[in-house]
Amino acid sequence: MLKLAEAPDQHRRPVRTKLAFSARPRPQHLYFAFLSYSHKDQQMADWLHRELERFRVPRSLAGQLTENGIIPKRLAPVFRDRHELAAADDLGEEISEALASSRFLIVLCSPDAARSQWTNAEIDTFKRTRPDANVLAAIIGGEPFASGVPGREAEECFPPALRQKYDRRGRPTSKPAEPLAADFRDTGDGQRMGFLKLVAGMLGVGLDDLVQRDTTRRHRNLAYLAAASLAGMAVTSGLAITAIQARDAARDQRREAEGLVAYMLGDLKDKLEPIGRLDALDGVGSRVLAYYSKQDASELTDPALVQRARALSLTAQVAYLRGNYASASRLYREAMDGTGEAVERNPDDPQRLFDHAQNVFWVGELARLQGDLAKAETAYREYGRLAGRMTTIDPDNLKWRMEVQYARENLGIVLLGQRRFAEAARQFDSALRPMETLASVDRQNSEYQREVSNLLAWLADARLALGDFASATDLRERQVSFIRQLLGAGATDVALRDDLIPAEQSLGVLWTARGDGQRGIDHYRMALGEADRLIAIEPENSLWKGGAAGVRLDLAKNLLALGHADAAASEIAAGCATANAFRARDATVARWRSLQTRCLSARARLALASGETAQAQGLAERALAAARSERGGDPVADRYNVAAAYRLLGDVRRRLGDSQGAAAAWSSGLAELSAKAAERPTEMNERAELLRRNGRASDAAMISARLRQLGYKSLT
Numbered sequence: 001m002l003k004l005a006e007a008p009d010q011h012r013r014p015v016r017t018k019l020a021f022s023a024r025p026r027p028q029h030l031y032f033a034f035l036s037y038s039h040k041d042q043q044m045a046d047w048l049h050r051e052l053e054r055f056r057v058p059r060s061l062a063g064q065l066t067e068n069g070i071i072p073k074r075l076a077p078v079f080r081d082r083h084e085l086a087a088a089d090d091l092g093e094e095i096s097e098a099l100a101s102s103r104f105l106i107v108l109c110s111p112d113a114a115r116s117q118w119t120n121a122e123i124d125t126f127k128r129t130r131p132d133a134n135v136l137a138a139i140i141g142g143e144p145f146a147s148g149v150p151g152r153e154a155e156e157c158f159p160p161a162l163r164q165k166y167d168r169r170g171r172p173t174s175k176p177a178e179p180l181a182a183d184f185r186d187t188g189d190g191q192r193m194g195f196l197k198l199v200a201g202m203l204g205v206g207l208d209d210l211v212q213r214d215t216t217r218r219h220r221n222l223a224y225l226a227a228a229s230l231a232g233m234a235v236t237s238g239l240a241i242t243a244i245q246a247r248d249a250a251r252d253q254r255r256e257a258e259g260l261v262a263y264m265l266g267d268l269k270d271k272l273e274p275i276g277r278l279d280a281l282d283g284v285g286s287r288v289l290a291y292y293s294k295q296d297a298s299e300l301t302d303p304a305l306v307q308r309a310r311a312l313s314l315t316a317q318v319a320y321l322r323g324n325y326a327s328a329s330r331l332y333r334e335a336m337d338g339t340g341e342a343v344e345r346n347p348d349d350p351q352r353l354f355d356h357a358q359n360v361f362w363v364g365e366l367a368r369l370q371g372d373l374a375k376a377e378t379a380y381r382e383y384g385r386l387a388g389r390m391t392t393i394d395p396d397n398l399k400w401r402m403e404v405q406y407a408r409e410n411l412g413i414v415l416l417g418q419r420r421f422a423e424a425a426r427q428f429d430s431a432l433r434p435m436e437t438l439a440s441v442d443r444q445n446s447e448y449q450r451e452v453s454n455l456l457a458w459l460a461d462a463r464l465a466l467g468d469f470a471s472a473t474d475l476r477e478r479q480v481s482f483i484r485q486l487l488g489a490g491a492t493d494v495a496l497r498d499d500l501i502p503a504e505q506s507l508g509v510l511w512t513a514r515g516d517g518q519r520g521i522d523h524y525r526m527a528l529g530e531a532d533r534l535i536a537i538e539p540e541n542s543l544w545k546g547g548a549a550g551v552r553l554d555l556a557k558n559l560l561a562l563g564h565a566d567a568a569a570s571e572i573a574a575g576c577a578t579a580n581a582f583r584a585r586d587a588t589v590a591r592w593r594s595l596q597t598r599c600l601s602a603r604a605r606l607a608l609a610s611g612e613t614a615q616a617q618g619l620a621e622r623a624l625a626a627a628r629s630e631r632g633g634d635p636v637a638d639r640y641n642v643a644a645a646y647r648l649l650g651d652v653r654r655r656l657g658d659s660q661g662a663a664a665a666w667s668s669g670l671a672e673l674s675a676k677a678a679e680r681p682t683e684m685n686e687r688a689e690l691l692r693r694n695g696r697a698s699d700a701a702m703i704s705a706r707l708r709q710l711g712y713k714s715l716t
Contacts, residue, residue, distance in 0.1 A: 034102035066204030128170035137181035309338030323542030425462035515713030549578035
């Protein structure tokens with residue numbers, strides 16, 4: 001029996017439980033049916049057209065007389081328009097003739113079809129010469145009669161003419177129609193049963209009879225095939241036994257190998273990762289990829305596809321930690337392709353969504369580190385969408401809920417890069433509280449604990465950008481205390497100790513900005529101590545080496561400001577050695593370009609403090625050239641770096657007695673500054689210093705007063 005689609009509850013219309021057709025005589029028709037559909041549903045139309053034309057009516061039914069006439073052997077031909085109709089007011093002669101020559105009209109019903117003027121025109125033209133009973137609806141998407149429910153109009157799948165009843169003269173009336181429908185959706189009858197209901201309606205037979213005969217025919221065909229196969233098997237059975245044994249042996253070997261792969265990417269990786277040994281991790285990833293390189297990726301099973309993607313992600317992470325950003329980006333994109341395919345195969349598996357989200361994030365993260373904030377934002381937003389999808393599928397999973405907090409954090413990072421400091425602070429704050437709750441639920445999860453540390457750090461940076469030194473200092477001290485408490489409780493994850501480097505360094509920046517240079521120096525030295533401990537574990541980790549170099553150059557700047565030139569010289573030498581090595585390795589990495597500029601500026605200041613003014617001038621000019629080539633992802637920050645380089649160059653020229661050259665450098669520096677961008681306190685100070693050097697003391701004094709209100713005290 002053909003089940004009819006029901007309307008939404010609030011506007012449910014009467015329905016019939018059987019497709020019944022008028023028994024009045026029919027004229028001869030050229031086409032058995034006319035298939036009407038929106039061309040956006042072409043894939044489904046292709047399938048239905050093919051199934052209708054190749055369907056063979058069971059012999060026991062062919063030739064019988066029903067209320068729809070004599071049952072034919074085939075349902076062909078079925079007419080369908082394979083081209084978009086031109087933008088005209090009528091359907092055209094070919095379509096009109098085909099409608100007039102068709103016995104039935106089949107409408108593929110979807111929201112796209114409901115909005116199609118041509119689908120509606122075909123239904124109207126057909127119903128003006130045929131009764132409603134000759135029109136069949138095949139629901140493939142949307143909801144019937146949803147247009148009558150406020151807020152759900154876009155879900156309507158029945159075109160207007162299908163919902164409207166026509167009288168015996170073929171004129172539309174004001175009465176609602178009762179469309180005869182088969183539900184092809186997975187939530188309805190499904191494609192096969194929906195197809196059989198459609199055929200039963202056109203033939204005028206009961207669905208049970210058609211299903212039973214279709215099943216009998218299939219079984220009979222299978223029996224014929226089985227008989228033929230048995231004859232062949234008698235000849236090839238000896239060979240088959242040998243082949244089966246070989247296949248089973250190969251399957252056992254593959255199962256054993258993939259079990260080892262799963263161990264390598266699971267338990268073994270989890271044991272190696274916390275100790276930070278890149279060579280061991282790289283070996284795991286390389287061995288797994290070598291195994292899968294001998295197989296066709298398109299033929300991999302779902303588990304194998306996922307494991308190959310995880311191996312790519314692991315080798316990408318090692319490349320990232322070693323500073324090979326180009327290689328890491330390529331590997332993460334390749335891994336993302338693999339996890340994307342896995343998601344396509346099963347879009348409702350949250351674990352697959354998770355694996356894919358990680359690769360999407362890292363593609364964005366590497367773009368951010370290379371200065372492409374727009375690409376990073378696109379990736380971060382997609383990551384957030386995937387995280388939301390995970391929690392929708394499994395809302396009680398803490399791991400998926402963590403991903404939502406990560407997504408909030410990532411968006412905050414982009415906002416911070418876009419100088420939307422207050423918005424970024426709110427974003428980090430909104431993520432911190434739920435993250436602390438999740439971390440308290442699972443105190444043994446080091447990943448959760450580290451994320452609390454990360455959010456404290458980002459929120460502190462946002463507060464610092466807003467000039468709230470007290471809050472920023474408090475947040476950084478909370479972070480350091482939090483990490484040391486975890487380490488004191490036995491935590492051994494190197495990632496936690498890694499967080500101590502920028503945390504202590506930031507405290508050095510904060511205390512220096514608040515006028516306590518010696519306290520700042522103490523924190524810089526603590527940051528260096530943590531970096532040295534980690535570098536001893538893995539000398540190839542570029543994050544730790546780069547972090548240590550940055551700390552040394554910041555420390556040197558403070559030492560010079562306090563008059564300790566000798567101590568500053570050794571720190572500059574060590575920091576610049578790392579900066580030069582990184583620059584030679586890959587000049588495209590924004591963080592490393594910035595390190596090179598800082599190195600040249602530090603050397604110029606040291607030369608100036610040591611009375612080597614000629615050398616200082618050359619270094620200052622090189623620092624300016626380096627600053628002008630920087631692209632850190634924040635164009636405003638890049639220009640302030642250039643302005644600072646001009647200020648340094650002007651100071652050197654003044655020391656050389658070149659007052660005109662000094663004035664030109666300071667004027668160029670001031671011209672670099674943005675008139676509208678939000679400024680961090682350090683940038684406000686840069687503006688004040690350049691204004692003062694350009695003879696605008698009153699303007700500089702206003703900014704300096706504002707900085708004093710914030711608690712800022714520059715040593716430079």
